[in-house]
Structure formats: C-alpha cells, structure tokens
Amino acid sequence: MDWASILYLGTSFGLFVIFALILLRTWRPGNRDKMEKAKFRMLDED
Amino acid sequence: MENPTYDTTIVRSFVNWSILWGLVAILVGVLISFQMVNPDLNIAPWFTYGRLRPLHTNAGIYGWGIGSFMALYLYMVQRLCRTGLWSPTLAKVQLYLFNATIITAAVTLVLGFQTSKEYHEMEWPVDLMIVVLWVIFSVNIIMTIIKRREEQMYVSLWYMLASLVGVAILFLVNSAAVPVSLFKSYSAFAGTNDANVQWWFGHNAVAMVLTAPPLAIFYYFLPKSTGVPIYSHRLSIVAFWSLIFMYLWTGAHHLLWTPVPDWVQTLAMGFSVMLIAPSWGSVFNGYLSMNGQWHQMKENYLVKFLILGITFYGLQTLQGPLQAIRSFSAFIHYTDWVPGHVHMGTLGWVSLVIFAAIYYLYPRLCGTELHSIPLANLHFWLVLVGQLIYSVSMWIAGVLQASMWHAINPDGSLSFTFMETVVRLYPYWWIRALGGVLYLVGVLIFIYNIYKTAAKAQPQSVPATENA
Amino acid sequence: MWEKKPVILLILATAAILVGTCITMVLPFVWVNTEADRITSVTPYTPLQQDGRDVYIREGCNNCHSQTVRPLVAEVLRYGDYSKSGEFVYDRPFLWGSRRTGPDLARIGGKYPDAWHYKHMADPQSMVPRSNMPDYDFLTEAEIDPEYSRKKMETLGFPFTEAQISSLEGKTEMDAMVAYLQKLGSDIPWRQSAKTEVVGELANPSPKDKAAIRAGQLLYADNCAMCHAEDLTGDIGPALDEPYLDDADLFRLIHDGIEDGGMPSFAALGSARLWQLVNFINYRKQP
Ligand code: HEM
C-alpha cells in the first residue's frame, strides 16, 4: 500500500472509532436520565 | 427560585425589522420572477435582474433569515439559560448595526457594488460591518450561556453555538480580498481555487444559516407548542455532531464536472449522501415527538407550521444528496430545478419555522392573544400552496430544460438551439410568478395579523421588561 | 461533563468544522493553479478587457450566464471544448456561475463579430426577439477612467503598457465589455482542434422541396436574420438575396462558418436542418 491509501484508511478508521465512542458514551446504560434531563428542564421553564 | 428578568422589547424590535426585510425579499423575488418573463420590467441601470437577484437572495437570507434568528436566539437564550441577557445595551447596538448593515447592503448592491460571489456579493466595507455585527451578537449569546442559571444545556443552545463559530469562520475566509477602492475589491484567490473556497462557503452558509438556526428554533418551539418534550435528546446530540462534522466536506457538490480536482468532488458526493443520516435524525426526532400528539395537527396551528416545516427539511435533505450525485448533477445543474430545491428550503423549511416561532412568541411579548387564528390558518394554506406551485413548476421546468439541452439527433447534432429551450420555459416561469404572488398574499396576511396583535396589546401592559 | 461547558463545546465544534474544511478547502491549494495546470497560451487580461470584466461583475451577468463548459457530449457540442483549470488562473474572482438562464459564455470569444455584440448588448430583443436578457445600452454612455484602470492592473499585478492605458481615453464601458467577451475562452485554440470536417459527397436530399423551403425560412429567422436581416439584404453579414454558391458549397459554408470573418459555424444544427436552410436561400424565389 502507498502512503495515500494508508492515510486514507487510517483517517476513515479513526473517524469511525470516534463516532462509535460518541454513540457508546451517549447511550451508556444508566446515562439516560442525565442525558435526557435537558428536554424536561426546558419545558419546565415558562 | 427567584424569577429572572427577561429582555423582551429587543426581541420584539428584531422581529419587526426582520419581517420588514422578509417582505422586501419577497417583493423583490416576485419582481425578478416577472422580469424573467418580461424583460421590459428591467429598469436600467439600478433595477436590472443582475443587480436585483443578489438583493433578493441577500435580503432573504440575511434580512429575513438572520434577522429572525437574531430575534429568536436572543429570546431562546434567555429562556433556556433562565437569565437575562449578558448585555442588553449590546443587544440594542446590535439592532441598530443590523439595520444599518442591511440598508447599506441593499443600497450598494443596487448601485452595482458587488463581488459576484453568491451570498457574499457585498463589497468589503459591508463585510467589515457584518464582522463587527457578528462579534457583538456572538459575544452576547456566548456570555449569556456562560453565566446561565440553568445547569442543563438543551440542544438548541448547541446548534446556536455551532452556527455562531461556523458563520464566523466561513465568512472570514471567503471575504479575503484586496481592495482597489472603497467599492471594489479583487478576491484573494483565483480561478478554480476561488470557486472551491466560494462553494465551501456557499454550501455551509446553507448549513450554518439555513439549517442549524432553524433546527435550534424547531427543537425549542415544537415542544413549547405541543407541551410535550422532544422524543430523544440523545438522538438530537448525536445528529448534531454528525451534521456539523459532515457538512464541511460537501461544498464541491456545487462544482461537479468543473475543473475542481476530482477527489474533492468525490468526497463532496460521498459526504452529501451520508448527510441524510444526521438530517433525518432531526426529522425523526420531530415526528416521534408527535407520538400520541398527532391530533394537535388539527387543533394547533403552530404545530401545523412546524411539522410541515420539518417535512420540507426532510424532503430537502433527500433531494440535496440526489443533486450531489455526479450523474444527476450532469442533468439538473444550471437548470430551473435548482431554484425549485432552493425555495422548498427557504420558503418551506426556513420560513415556515420562523412563522411558527413568531406566532408563538409575539402575543406573549405583547401580553395578549393572537389577533386571529383563522387568518393564521389562511396564511398557512396560502404560503403552502404558493411554495408548492413554485417548487413543482420549477422541477418540471428543470427536467424539461435539461432533457432539451442534452437531446441529440441521430446524426450527432443538437436537437434544440438554446433559444428554443428558453421559449419552452416561459409558461413555467409564469406559473412560478403566480406561486410567488400567492406566497406574497399569505405573508401580507401574516403581517396584518401580527400588526393587529401588537395594536391590541394595552400600552400599559407592555412593560420594558416582562417578568416571567 | 463537557456537555454543560459551553466553552469546551465551542472548541470541539470548531474542531469538528475544521477537519472537513482543511481537507476539502485548504488542501486543494497544493495542486490547483500550480505549474501542473498552467497553460502557456493563457494570458492575463488587458486593461480594457479587465474593465469589461468588472462591468460584467457589476451588472451581475453571472446570475444568468455560466462560464464553464463541462465535459459532457451535448455541452461540448453546444458551447465548445470543455473548460480546463489553467484557463482561469487570472480570474479574480472566478465567474463560473450556477444558473444558465442564458447560454454559457466560457467560449463566446470569437463566436460573433464585435458589431453583433454591440447591437445585442444594447437591445437583445432586436437580435433575438424572445430573449429575456435586459438591455444594457446605458453602457455606451459611461466612459472609462484610465487612471482607475491603471490602479486595478497594479492591484492585480497584471502586465500593461502605457499605450494600453492611454488608449482607454474615450472608450466606453460597452467597448470594454465587448473586448472582454471576445477574449473569453479564446486563449486556447479549441476552434481549430474541434473543427468537424464534412466528408463524402454532398447532395441536397430534397432540392426545391416546398416543405424544406418553409422549414428553412423558420430556421433562417431564428438563426441568421440577426446578421443577414429578415429580408436577406444584409446587415452585420453580407446580403444573401442573390445566391451564387451551389448547394454543396453553401452547405459547407454554413456548416463551417467563416472563422475570421465573423460568420459562426452552424454545424450543431445538424445536416437535415442545414439542407433546409440551403433550400431556403437558394430556391426561395423559384416558383
Ligand atoms: C443534506 C442536505 C443537502 C444537500 C446534500 C444539498 C445539496 C445541494 C446541491 C448538490 C446543490 C447544488 C445544485 C446545483 O446547482 O446543481 C444545492 C443547492 C442549494 N441548496 Fe441544497 N442541499 C441540502 C440541503 C439544503 C437545505 C436544508 C437548504 C435550505 C434552504 C438548501 C439550500 C440550497 C441553496 C440555497 C442552493 C443554491 C445554491 C446556488 O446555486 O446558488 N439545501 N444543494
């Protein structure tokens, strides 16, 4: 493989890892209440 | 918890002015759509099509779009942060500067001081005014968020923050130019580079002005109108990061088949298709929030505007990626199809969401009820039908035009001269103009309704600041 | 939790925005407008041409006209050779446009004689009755300021001579516009290389045929009358009312055009229609 392909595949792979981490963190069990709280708080205010 | 004091007069003033600029944009839009069928309507040199079209697009995107977003950001940020503005004075300065900038832009464009770069036609002195304006605006919003009294940061705030930095970066880079005089400058980039920078800017103006702010508004006003929270905050957050990450790769889908390097075009094509996912993340979030609430579509006129708005956003973000595919672009690029796409976005998505937000908050700002809900419903149907007539007629015209441009006789010659294709489009341009007039009538009814609502408010019940 | 820290959120959002920006917007500068895509025959604009370009920008012609020919069959047939990156290195800003309400102008240079442009710019409908292009006759009243032009050339870093500057004296914006239009796309010799040859025996498929003559008359009104006048008595081009070329030569002439004489090539009309024109011109007076 030439350097361009390695760079290309490496970057794409890195991005997928970051995306997967964001997904895992967002939907981590037990995280639900914390992550969803904002949508109730914004309705409270009036 | 003590009640914070919200600044609402400034919000109301911004709304008033943005409505005025929206009316200007639409009037000029209707005028240029008639100029396309009757060139005698061009009044040289100031009011020719080539000078009025940039006035139309800029008044629409910046006067009506940004004007309303400023109003609504200033409103939402206080509510979501449960605190007054960081600096009410700065917000007042912002209002004056905003109007001064829009007026200067309008006058200079009509006088012909323009750069030709789409959505960035204003010459460098106006650019400077815009930069100052944006800094004032951003600082006020960011500082208000920093000193907020609500721990949570709702997704609308995220979109607001992203659009503030996004616009700043895009605008500064694409402004780079060498002045020759007060009214003339040459772009710092040349040829193919200039094209690539311009459409990196152009497409992300769509992201940071015509997508992120209306989404912030949609995410705020939908739950406020229905009384139930959005379906999933987590989904909205993941969609947020994917959206702002992916948009920036797609500018070259405006430049397919041009001398821009092929790999840039291919990346743009790929990312445009991937953009369907985060875009539809928001669409689904909107629809699923309506679970068990669909009856409100009949009962609540605000919901009608918002749900139709997000539906057009959904269609827009399917049509856009289709247009970004090389083979399809070869067909519809440069044709009337594209104005059809553009106005489903601006008249459908962006404007419907702004109408809903203004209907929601204007009576509250005035401490009264909306003057007439039947009129609001009439407004809804007129703008909906007007916009559909516009977009559908342009899609048909675009396909017709493209097939005539590409038609080749068996002996290898072209089937149609250019003028033969133009003549065939006149009926569609007439129909488009008619759709525009319907839309205009709808907007006039909207303005009348808002005006009556303001007039109904008892003067003494409109304090400078209102306690919530 | 950084979700509640607006400053960190801002920084992360900026970073997310900058990735795609750096790769698709900054990185191409490494390749574009470098030696690799230079074309030696492409020259900067002269002061007069640059003035015309600035008028083009001021009047927003780019709102109706594009300036790039894509490498697609029909497009190359209609407009000429497809555009190359190296042709635009002196374009600040680029003027590729995004709409074709009017035709592409990337290869307009040399297509028509100057006289055609003067008449067309001043009153497009007089040449092309159903055009929706606005009149620009006011350009003939605006004179060019040579000193301002000098400043512009200096700012752009384009070469110019004093003679070029002083020759601007008395020139109007219309002169500048026409000079600019004639320069567009003509830096590379695409006309010669794109020329198609008519091969084989040329025989009129339907000489003196009434229907062919009538069809030819309509084609003449749309494509030729603007230069040779409705009644064939001549205007920008010579009179055609006394035919002297035989059918085959006339066909060849209309097909090829007269490169330096201002007579465009009409090869794109296709041979069927060219023969109809020939029939109209050569036999319209016959009973
Ligand atoms: C996933 C989302 C989207 C994608 C991939 C997309 C794609 C495209 C493409 C490929 C074009 C160029 C068409 C051509 O000239 O051939 C275009 C034009 C345009 N789109 Fe979209 N679009 C999207 C969403 C939107 C939205 C939400 C709006 C909001 C109003 C919008 C507004 C525009 C405008 C104003 C233009 C015209 C630019 C010009 O040529 O002046 N788009 N879009």
Ligand code: HEM
């Ligand atoms: C009834 C209202 C409107 C009418 C009749 C109208 C009409 C037009 C016309 C005739 C064009 C030129 C299309 C062409 O190049 O062939 C145009 C372009 C455009 N308009 Fe509108 N317009 C209206 C409202 C708006 C609004 C409210 C906005 C923005 C918020 C807007 C944004 C634009 C943009 C961005 C373009 C450029 C499209 C492109 O480059 O393809 N318009 N409009």
